[in-house]
Amino acid sequence: MSNAFLEDQLRCIICLDFFKSPVSIPCGHNFCLGCIKRFWDTRHKAECPLCKETFKSRPNLRVNVALRDIVPICEFY
Numbered sequence: 430m431s432n433a434f435l436e437d438q439l440r441c442i443i444c445l446d447f448f449k450s451p452v453s454i455p456c457g458h459n460f461c462l463g464c465i466k467r468f469w470d471t472r473h474k475a476e477c478p479l480c481k482e483t484f485k486s487r488p489n490l491r492v493n494v495a496l497r498d499i500v501p502i503c504e505f506y
Contacts, residue, residue, distance in 0.1 A: 439500050442479060443468055447504055451496035456482040459493050 441448050443464035450462035456477045460468070469475050475484040 436503065439496065439503055448493075448496050448500050451493040451500070452490040453493045454490065455484065455488050456480050459496055462490065465490065 439447055441451075441459075441461045441464050443460055446461075448459065448461055451459050452462045452465060453459050454465065454477055456479075458477050458479045460478070465478075468478055469487055475487045476482060
């Protein structure tokens with residue numbers, strides 16, 4: 430696995446930066462907490478920016494503990 434691939438997996442698809450306060454949504458995709466909240470604030474429906482799965486209401490966001498703990502280590506290198 431290349432370093433570039435790993436680095437891409439640790440970046441938010443909305444802001445393209447390393448995850449900040451990473452959260453998971455029900456479809457399994459991950460985003461920065463602030464990014465997904467702003468994304469949903471500009472839409473009339475709650476949907477995943479990647480797979481376009483639509484949710485009846487804004488789902489509860491869960492902190493992705495693994496990403497939260499790994500990103501600072503990878504940013505260091």
